[in-house]
Amino acid sequence: MLKIESKEIKNKIEIKNLYKIFGVYPERAVKLLQDNKNKDEILSGTKNVVGLNDVSLSIRSGETFVVMGLSGSGKSTLARCINRLIEPTSGEIYIDGENITAMSYKELLQVRRNKIGMVFQSFALFPHLNLLDNVAYGLKVQGVPVAKRHERAFHSLQGVGLSGWEKYYPEQLSGGMRQRVGLARALANDPGILLMDEAFSALDPLIRQDMQDELMNLQDKMNKTIVFITHDLNEALKLGDRIALMKDGEINQVGTPEEILVSPATEYVARFVEGVDKTKVFTAAHVMKRPQPLVYAKDGPRVALHKMKKAGISSIFVVGRGKKVQGLLYADQAAAALREGQDTVIPYLDIGYPKVAPETCISDMFDMMASANGPVAVTSPEDELLGIIVRGAIFAGLSGGESPYAGI
Amino acid sequence: MPEFRIPLGDVTNDIFDQLITVIAPVTNGISSSLETFLKWNEAFLLMWPPLLIVAVLGLLVWFFVDKKLSLFIVFSLIFMLGLNLWDQTMSTVGLVIAGTLLSLLFGIPLGILASQNDTTEKIISPILDLMQTMPSFVYLIPAVIFFGLGKVAALAAILIFALPPAIRLTNLGIRQVPAEMVEAASAFGSTRLQILKEVQLPLAMPTIMTGVNQCIMMSLSMSVIAAMIGAGGLGREVLTAMQTVDIGLGMEGGLGIVVVAIIMDRVSQKLARRSQKGEEIAGSGAGSK
Ligand SMILES: Nc1ncnc2c1ncn2[C@@H]1O[C@H](COP(=O)(O)OP(=O)(O)OP(=O)(O)O)[C@@H](O)[C@H]1O
Numbered sequence A: 001m002l003k004i005e006s007k008e009i010k011n012k013i014e015i016k017n018l019y020k021i022f023g024v025y026p027e028r029a030v031k032l033l034q035d036n037k038n039k040d041e042i043l044s045g046t047k048n049v050v051g052l053n054d055v056s057l058s059i060r061s062g063e064t065f066v067v068m069g070l071s072g073s074g075k076s077t078l079a080r081c082i083n084r085l086i087e088p089t090s091g092e093i094y095i096d097g098e099n100i101t102a103m104s105y106k107e108l109l110q111v112r113r114n115k116i117g118m119v120f121q122s123f124a125l126f127p128h129l130n131l132l133d134n135v136a137y138g139l140k141v142q143g144v145p146v147a148k149r150h151e152r153a154f155h156s157l158q159g160v161g162l163s164g165w166e167k168y169y170p171e172q173l174s175g176g177m178r179q180r181v182g183l184a185r186a187l188a189n190d191p192g193i194l195l196m197d198e199a200f201s202a203l204d205p206l207i208r209q210d211m212q213d214e215l216m217n218l219q220d221k222m223n224k225t226i227v228f229i230t231h232d233l234n235e236a237l238k239l240g241d242r243i244a245l246m247k248d249g250e251i252n253q254v255g256t257p258e259e260i261l262v263s264p265a266t267e268y269v270a271r272f273v274e275g276v277d278k279t280k281v282f283t284a285a286h287v288m289k290r291p292q293p294l295v296y297a298k299d300g301p302r303v304a305l306h307k308m309k310k311a312g313i314s315s316i317f318v319v320g321r322g323k324k325v326q327g328l329l330y331a332d333q334a335a336a337a338l339r340e341g342q343d344t345v346i347p348y349l350d351i352g353y354p355k356v357a358p359e360t361c362i363s364d365m366f367d368m369m370a371s372a373n374g375p376v377a378v379t380s381p382e383d384e385l386l387g388i389i390v391r392g393a394i395f396a397g398l399s400g401g402e403s404p405y406a407g408i
Numbered sequence B: 001m002p003e004f005r006i007p008l009g010d011v012t013n014d015i016f017d018q019l020i021t022v023i024a025p026v027t028n029g030i031s032s033s034l035e036t037f038l039k040w041n042e043a044f045l046l047m048w049p050p051l052l053i054v055a056v057l058g059l060l061v062w063f064f065v066d067k068k069l070s071l072f073i074v075f076s077l078i079f080m081l082g083l084n085l086w087d088q089t090m091s092t093v094g095l096v097i098a099g100t101l102l103s104l105l106f107g108i109p110l111g112i113l114a115s116q117n118d119t120t121e122k123i124i125s126p127i128l129d130l131m132q133t134m135p136s137f138v139y140l141i142p143a144v145i146f147f148g149l150g151k152v153a154a155l156a157a158i159l160i161f162a163l164p165p166a167i168r169l170t171n172l173g174i175r176q177v178p179a180e181m182v183e184a185a186s187a188f189g190s191t192r193l194q195i196l197k198e199v200q201l202p203l204a205m206p207t208i209m210t211g212v213n214q215c216i217m218m219s220l221s222m223s224v225i226a227a228m229i230g231a232g233g234l235g236r237e238v239l240t241a242m243q244t245v246d247i248g249l250g251m252e253g254g255l256g257i258v259v260v261a262i263i264m265d266r267v268s269q270k271l272a273r274r275s276q277k278g279e280e281i282a283g284s285g286a287g288s289k
């Protein structure tokens, strides 16, 4: 008895032989699956769509469990079965040892209210509610009094760095901020489990990285059990304690990022991680930093020097309208401009600064990085400054803590 | 050779005769309570000095809706007063208000019901189609049979005419709420009722308000046609004018109907738009802070 309990505490979510068939005769399709028919045969034979095919998983308390797979492989279906937004055809799901597939609707509501928070790819914020009420929504439906739920929503917003935005409406925010609200809403009632279905897939690369970092920071403090859905290998490698790879509704392999990379269990997994050489997988967009601070074309040498000094850097990009790069300014040049009594730094710029497109592979940047004196600019075709890469960042990016194969 | 004729008319008469004797107590009950409601409604509108109503309405619209519209209302209503058509106007307005209120009272809940359940929608939808495609003259007759000549029959006809848009647009508005909103609400443990109240109805409000506006306009147009079965009001002026070929009287009555139509349409539309804008303003107010 004791043994079972300790095991259940360790496994926050336990999924046993889960099937989901979309269609009219789901039981018949399950039989066919058990007779080793595949997804396509069942679709053409019975018009039923296989969503999940005999999925069994144990997700440990406090781990970030990433589910990865191509489009249509059943990732969303799996996530939605966990809170029964999608009703499984057969199989069992245990949360904290309780079989939620056998629960009544009332009990299920309690599980959704207290144990599971969900973050959506499309954010799914309520446009008619301000941020505070959006975040407080889950508490409201539980009947928490208004003062108390606003207080908790306030703290939750604070936790994702959105203090002072309580009275704004979702449409007034950028995508990244909206998803912070989505996260705050999911965390407001302090659930043990966080379901994140492609939560960052709709965000720009830089914002996406920020959000991944932020989630990892939050997770260090919160220690939630996170089920994170993605089809992005890099995201999976970065966030996942363990990764499950799905294909056609089946789990192909579950393992740590390292296991997945080193010993792929099936050809599908192998293809997924094929030739993962980080320098080829990672692009400039992955390792670039936010270009801050920046000097604007109107700024004089004094401002430029002040900004460099404050940031502790010896060169800085100067941008004009629409963040269009004008050139790179070195500290000694700025000092020269000051000495010569100029009120602009434009003539002192290095216009031969190194630049790359965001999709450039890191492996193609090594030579450039080696010869660059300062940062490399990551620019759009219109010369808009998207980010900068400093030399250290590449190596940090390649060998940083999240690297699953520092030793390979 | 005996003339062959399908006796549909006779059969219908027989059926209705039977039906009426059976349900007479019910229709009489409904009829008398509706009559009281209508009388009360009209009496209330006629209780006040016309100029007071004009002034109050003008001020309300001036401060809460739109200044230009307020001026139009004041001038056109004084014009109606000058034409000696005040009582008829109030009679029509009273009937329209009663018709709209009743239609919304039944229409919005039915629309909500239809939105929650595909079977309900499938049952209600063809009935609404029938109600909307049937020429209005056709159901003026049963209305008279059940409720007798007069305002109650008119109200019944209005109800048949104005109910469909209220039901349809409520249903449509709720079904148009993005599935992801409903899914998010479910994921946080909302009951069906909470989803409806907290998410679906607020997001459907603009469409429902369009339904309210349509409901008002349908009520007005039917209240004019229903002059033929004793609805009274401005419609009767036009009807009398037609029967006596009195072009002048027709002009006056017709103008009155147009005035009432414009006022009701504009006021309800502006109010509907404001209920949306109110949110926007609240939003951008916070934004500029
Ligand atoms: N409501 C539904 N009715 C019928 N089939 C469905 C339904 N929902 C999902 N499916 C099918 O189930 C399979 C798995 O879908 P699912 O949405 O879980 O994939 P996914 O891995 O999340 O894909 P994506 O990366 O595109 O989001 C797909 O073949 C899909 O067509």
Ligand SMILES: [Mg+2]
Binding pocket: A075, A076, A077, A197, A198
């Ligand atoms: Mg999906």
